[in-house]
Amino acid sequence: MEKWFVSLTRWSQRHRKGASTTEFVVILPLFFLLSLVVWQLVEAGMAVLETQAALRDAVKIASTTGDEEKAQDQFKLSFADRERVEIEKLEIKIEDDEVKALAKVKIPVIFDSDLAPITYESKSKAPVLQQNFAMFTFGGVASGPLLTSGGVLGPPVGAWHMTSPFGYRFHPIRHVRKLHAGIDLAGPVGTPIYAAGDGIVVKAGESNGFGNLIIIDHGNGMQTWYGHMYSNMIYVRPGQQVKRGDHIAGIGSAGGSTGPHLHFEVHIGGQPVDPLRYVSRNQVAQK
CATH class of the missing domain: 3.30.1300 (Pantoate--beta-alanine Ligase; Chain: A,domain 2)
Structure with missing residues (x-):
């Protein structure tokens, strides 16, 4: 058994x-x-x-x-x-x-x-949108308070040190090819940021990616965007009217940023365009 x-x-x-x-x-x-x-x-x-x-x-x-x-x-x-x-x-x-x-x-x-x-x-x-550009270009037809002897938009910073232009690039953080919808202007933390034109602040606060974001509506379908400031360096509020050259914030490095800089965008009709086509260059001291 x-x-x-x-x-x-x-x-x-x-x-x-x-x-x-x-x-x-x-x-x-x-x-x-x-x-x-x-x-x-x-x-x-x-x-x-x-x-x-x-x-x-x-x-x-x-x-x-x-x-x-x-x-x-x-x-x-x-x-x-x-x-x-x-x-x-x-x-x-x-x-x-x-x-x-x-x-x-x-x-x-x-x-x-x-x-x-x-x-x-x-x-x-x-x-x-091309047909609407005449009112915004330097040689176009004057329209509203934006066009002055200095150009369509004033410089958003006093000293111009551009580290990244508008266009496609390899994103330094996400490591993918992505449209850079504005220009990056480097400077020490707290460097004054100025309103590029007369308008109304429609946003001033937290925003994904930007850390903090200010959006100014200039009318005629044009907006300017300012990103990466620290929250304690935002000096305007939504609904506030600003004039070209007003001190609205200080440069920071909030959000998706590798160093202190201003990310500056120009939007026409809701679409980002190359800011260098609209910023007055003769008022900018380039380095």
Whole structure:
């Protein structure tokens, strides 16, 4: 009886070991397959989001500059570091005062190059703002209190030390290619920041990314944005009227900042544009 029990025990152990081996052989490939599928979904999702963002940015360029080729170049620049994503079709046209854009990209299947790539198509459109620029440009038609002998907008700081221009760049904190929607003007903490033009303060306080943000509405669809100040260095409040040259804040390094500076933006019709096109340069002592 004892010998029979020992034999049965040994048989059970061998059977369980065989079952475990079978489970391992079946589950391991399924695990790898599932990992590849998840990886593919992540890659495809990132490509889709980047396509949408790149197309929106290209439409902004076309909308504010009226330059179709520049907008197309901007879209392609967004994919300069993504060799696996192929731009199959790109159309950016300006018709009847409206920008219409279409982009189609191919996303390869990671685990099998013989399979047909995933195709994604995105569309976007926006009104053309170029026709409204005359009232804001230096040689344009005078409109409102903004245009003075000094230019459309005054300098937001007294000493001009620009460390980052408007346009696409490799973000120093997020480490991705991203549109830098303004210019960075470096200076010691507390350096006075001035209102670039007459207007009404519509925001003065906390803001994600900027740490703290001041927005001044100048009318005619123009706003100026001032970012990264510390909260105790904001000297205006929402609803307050300011004049060009008023001391509104001090330079800080709040939010997503690598050092004390003013992040300065100019918005026309809700779209960020290159501030250097509107700031009076003859009043700025450049370093």
